[in-house]
Amino acid sequence: MKSDIDALMRARNLDAILIAGGEGYSEVRDYMSNGAHITGGYIVKKLDAEPVLFVSGMETEEAKKSGYQVVGWNELGLMDLYADHDPDTATVLFWEKCLKAAGVDSGTVGLYGRGDINTYVQLFALANQKLDGYQFVGETGRTLFAEAFLTKDEVEIERIKSVADRTNEVVEAAWNYIASHKANDDETVVNEDGEPLTIGMVKRFIRVQLMERGLEDTGMIFAQGRDAGFPHSRGEDAEALKLGQSIVFDLFPRELGGGYHHDMTRTWSIGYATPEVQEAYDDVMTAFDKSLEDFGVGKATHSMQEVVLDYFEGNGHSTGRSDSTANEGYVHSLGHGVGLLIHERPSISHIRREDVWQVGNVVTIEPGLYYPEKGFGVRVEDLFIITENGELISLTSFKKDLVLPLNG
Amino acid sequence: MKSDIDALMRARNLDAILIAGGEGYSEVRDYMSNGAHITGGYIVKKLDAEPVLFVSGMETEEAKKSGYQVVGWNELGLMDLYADHDPDTATVLFWEKCLKAAGVDSGTVGLYGRGDINTYVQLFALANQKLDGYQFVGETGRTLFAEAFLTKDEVEIERIKSVADRTNEVVEAAWNYIASHKANDDETVVNEDGEPLTIGMVKRFIRVQLMERGLEDTGMIFAQGRDAGFPHSRGEDAEALKLGQSIVFDLFPRELGGGYHHDMTRTWSIGYATPEVQEAYDDVMTAFDKSLEDFGVGKATHSMQEVVLDYFEGNGHSTGRSDSTANEGYVHSLGHGVGLLIHERPSISHIRREDVWQVGNVVTIEPGLYYPEKGFGVRVEDLFIITENGELISLTSFKKDLVLPLNG
Numbered sequence: 001m002k003s004d005i006d007a008l009m010r011a012r013n014l015d016a017i018l019i020a021g022g023e024g025y026s027e028v029r030d031y032m033s034n035g036a037h038i039t040g041g042y043i044v045k046k047l048d049a050e051p052v053l054f055v056s057g058m059e060t061e062e063a064k065k066s067g068y069q070v071v072g073w074n075e076l077g078l079m080d081l082y083a084d085h086d087p088d089t090a091t092v093l094f095w096e097k098c099l100k101a102a103g104v105d106s107g108t109v110g111l112y113g114r115g116d117i118n119t120y121v122q123l124f125a126l127a128n129q130k131l132d133g134y135q136f137v138g139e140t141g142r143t144l145f146a147e148a149f150l151t152k153d154e155v156e157i158e159r160i161k162s163v164a165d166r167t168n169e170v171v172e173a174a175w176n177y178i179a180s181h182k183a184n185d186d187e188t189v190v191n192e193d194g195e196p197l198t199i200g201m202v203k204r205f206i207r208v209q210l211m212e213r214g215l216e217d218t219g220m221i222f223a224q225g226r227d228a229g230f231p232h233s234r235g236e237d238a239e240a241l242k243l244g245q246s247i248v249f250d251l252f253p254r255e256l257g258g259g260y261h262h263d264m265t266r267t268w269s270i271g272y273a274t275p276e277v278q279e280a281y282d283d284v285m286t287a288f289d290k291s292l293e294d295f296g297v298g299k300a301t302h303s304m305q306e307v308v309l310d311y312f313e314g315n316g317h318s319t320g321r322s323d324s325t326a327n328e329g330y331v332h333s334l335g336h337g338v339g340l341l342i343h344e345r346p347s348i349s350h351i352r353r354e355d356v357w358q359v360g361n362v363v364t365i366e367p368g369l370y371y372p373e374k375g376f377g378v379r380v381e382d383l384f385i386i387t388e389n390g391e392l393i394s395l396t397s398f399k400k401d402l403v404l405p406l407n408g
Numbered sequence: 409m410k411s412d413i414d415a416l417m418r419a420r421n422l423d424a425i426l427i428a429g430g431e432g433y434s435e436v437r438d439y440m441s442n443g444a445h446i447t448g449g450y451i452v453k454k455l456d457a458e459p460v461l462f463v464s465g466m467e468t469e470e471a472k473k474s475g476y477q478v479v480g481w482n483e484l485g486l487m488d489l490y491a492d493h494d495p496d497t498a499t500v501l502f503w504e505k506c507l508k509a510a511g512v513d514s515g516t517v518g519l520y521g522r523g524d525i526n527t528y529v530q531l532f533a534l535a536n537q538k539l540d541g542y543q544f545v546g547e548t549g550r551t552l553f554a555e556a557f558l559t560k561d562e563v564e565i566e567r568i569k570s571v572a573d574r575t576n577e578v579v580e581a582a583w584n585y586i587a588s589h590k591a592n593d594d595e596t597v598v599n600e601d602g603e604p605l606t607i608g609m610v611k612r613f614i615r616v617q618l619m620e621r622g623l624e625d626t627g628m629i630f631a632q633g634r635d636a637g638f639p640h641s642r643g644e645d646a647e648a649l650k651l652g653q654s655i656v657f658d659l660f661p662r663e664l665g666g667g668y669h670h671d672m673t674r675t676w677s678i679g680y681a682t683p684e685v686q687e688a689y690d691d692v693m694t695a696f697d698k699s700l701e702d703f704g705v706g707k708a709t710h711s712m713q714e715v716v717l718d719y720f721e722g723n724g725h726s727t728g729r730s731d732s733t734a735n736e737g738y739v740h741s742l743g744h745g746v747g748l749l750i751h752e753r754p755s756i757s758h759i760r761r762e763d764v765w766q767v768g769n770v771v772t773i774e775p776g777l778y779y780p781e782k783g784f785g786v787r788v789e790d791l792f793i794i795t796e797n798g799e800l801i802s803l804t805s806f807k808k809d810l811v812l813p814l815n816g
Contacts, residue, residue: 021525023749037642039627058739058740060638061638062641062642072733079732079759082759088549110526111525111529112525114430114523114524116520116522116551117428117429117519117520117523117528117546118518118520118546118547118551119547120525120529121532121546123548138529138530139527139530140526140530140531141496143524204619204620207619208619211612231466232447232466233469234445331465331466341431342431351487
């Protein structure tokens, strides 16, 4: 968690972190600025010191919301650097000014943030060439921030719980909205004027519900029938809802403008469920329950995925383990960490095997079965936290009913 | 524009482009996939050939919307690479498989896309070390995509015009919404029950209006009084609207889920304007009109900024040219290109001097004056296109009235 950053820096022999990157929202910038919504600039954190924010004069007010020291670019003579040097040299000389202003006179500097790859591979090389006394380094895999994000502190947990509560309300509102309709002879869901209810209309309803609660959609899935059989197909806006089709509804909004997420999925079948969808649903729910039994703090997370793989394979479903090229059956990992990013560590995967359950993890558990050729898919997903008592607790309170009856 | 990409590759001696990058929406991925909303994967474009998309099995359906060839990762044996190699080596060996599958057997490969800097500086070095026959290169400044984005083709212009029309409607709706209120004795704007109208309420109204038109907010500014004096202060949600305060309202939404933007700003003063705000407003409008007179295809864009700098400085305002550390007066550039990114080339700046007006440019013109210590700021911004006839035409039809009268 955030309080581990100095230890994580020490483990990497970093004397400082320099967060750079392009314009726009950035999770790492958010994390290191206490949620100040700066859309550019640099953050330098010296080992065992508070971060310092370096922003354009236009962003100093926003940056001050971090509670940290804020330095305007012009105070450091940015314009003079650009007047005297080519732009790339000016940029890396400005990095040096920021580092020195944060008390970092030399040493190993971890370069983080999100930016244009083509730009930063050049600037990285130039900085290592031009700036005497500094060594800039990158890292892959379980990076400093991936490790920090692994566990959440109390402030983060409270924010995630609040997003969870609001998301559950929105899913309930969506259920009630659909339920308020009726079906015509064609098994199409229609309003009282007989007009079809489309996926686009449902998504718009959901987005407004999210916004009214200070949340924003980040690409929800509302996929029906064959589309539900592709785990990441988002669904077709123009398509009308139909009775007896599986609908995979995966909602993973975040705080408006960037922030913490909640991630949940329900599978609904309006009016009735076909026997094969019901059977797949029952298998998914059994897998869901079995996975929970495997949980234990300190245990490897991949064990839980293997419980689900064993169960599905034993029930005749192909999986990503039994056939890595399979496009049907159980084709993804069981879950992932959730925070400022929608996909964080830990992974619950048979491939990424190094993660272990820890207090402070916030993770999805989301078994699913996909049969696009048979015209359906099923996934059920809750978001869980691991409490200080070592318990795995769901934040996703909304009911797990498959059949959504119409009452319009 | 997009049809220039082969020429832009040739000018850089690139045999291929590899677009990589992290999860989520990416403008370059959008641009090179005809707007398919893939959230990961690679795109390879060989010189003089169509792009090929390499995506996980979960995204093949979405990727096919590009109209280009789509290859699933597993078809190329991704899992075997991860089984046989450390993850970084597996990743760069997979890049090689993608390149070969797109017919690129060797040569210079431009690496593009947006990703974690720490990751890509490592992978870039590793790819150049491990992959015989390929040289991976980055670039800064006026990059291939910055140059391609400089001018828009007909399809792009039509999309931007549609976003412009919808944004103008939303601004009109916001004007009417505010106007439907009244003021209390305190000069606070209130509804018919006497409850204050806050900035947060106005922003929520605007976001819903955007969404109903298939647009999404990307961080609008609605900043009043002293906040309006900081160009990028977004405004305080809890603050009630007041009579006689300058409000800078900068709205720059994009197509829902990522896509083309429109960018416009109006300054409003509810009920009445103070003389000093009116005077600054008149200066800004004069600067706006003078800047348009300087336009000509083939002319350097910085000339237009200099016209505005000359005018403001002549009228006693400090500028970023007369004092680069100034926080009041005219403290930013006159405008910028707009497209998939909110800030593109050309720049209308006295610092970035290399851009020249071209048919197909889509640019903002946005003079402003900022006096935070005096408690106000003013900015007026339209989005312009340069037509095939070489005319500079505004897409921002909404009126430029300063005073917004209440009629509630």
